[in-house]
Amino acid sequence: xxxxxxxxxxxxxxxxxAAAASESEFGKNGGQQTHAGDYHVEAVxxxxxxxxxxxxxxxxxxxxKGFRGTAILVVDGKPQRITLAPQGENxxxxxxxxxxxxxxxxxIQIVVxxxxxxxxxx
Numbered sequence: 001x002x003x004x005x006x007x008x009x010x011x012x013x014x015x016x017x018a019a020a021a022s023e024s025e026f027g028k029n030g031g032q033q034t035h036a037g038d039y040h041v042e043a044v045x046x047x048x049x050x051x052x053x054x055x056x057x058x059x060x061x062x063x064x065k066g067f068r069g070t071a072i073l074v075v076d077g078k079p080q081r082i083t084l085a086p087q088g089e090n091x092x093x094x095x096x097x098x099x100x101x102x103x104x105x106x107x108i109q110i111v112v113x114x115x116x117x118x119x120x121x122x
Contacts, residue, residue, distance in 0.1 A: 029053050032103055034120050041108060041120035043071070044101030050082050052092040052108060061090035066113040069094075073106035073122075084108070 027033035027042030031053070034041055039062060043055040050071055054062040068093050076098070084092035091112065095097035103122070110118040 027053060027055075028059065032122050034122060036108075036110065036118040036120040037116065039110075039118060041110065041118070043104055043120070043122060045102055045104055045107060048096045048099055048105075050084070050094050050096060050100055051087075052084055052094075052110075053111075054090050054092070064088075064090055064092055065112055067092060069108055069110040071106060071108045073100065073104050075100060079106075086112070 018020040025033045027040065029044050029051075030045030031042045031051075033043075038056065040055045040057065040059065042055070042098055044051045044053065050073075052069065052071070054064055054067070056062055064086040067086055071082040071084060071094060073080050073082065073096075075096070080096050080098060080100075081098050082094040086092040106122055108120045108122070110120070112118065
């Protein structure tokens, strides 16, 4: 009986571990932060503005020159698409048609220098 139950337990444990690994942390700007490729992506909603901060795994700022992005967030049960553009040294900023609230739920896709695509899930 144990030999039949073991695969189910192993699958459940792997799923719980993956879910815990993908949970957001909080970044130094107070927003939700997650890993995406070689970067940390921190999303900070404020009113209708979404600011996304980019750092490396050592928490050092990464220049967003040449980056572009799209956030698709669920706000009040409806999807909101937000175009993100570089602003300042390590930020991408976009405006939503509706006010945003923390914690955010959705995904942010960032294209680095037109070559690499990063996906950050929140």
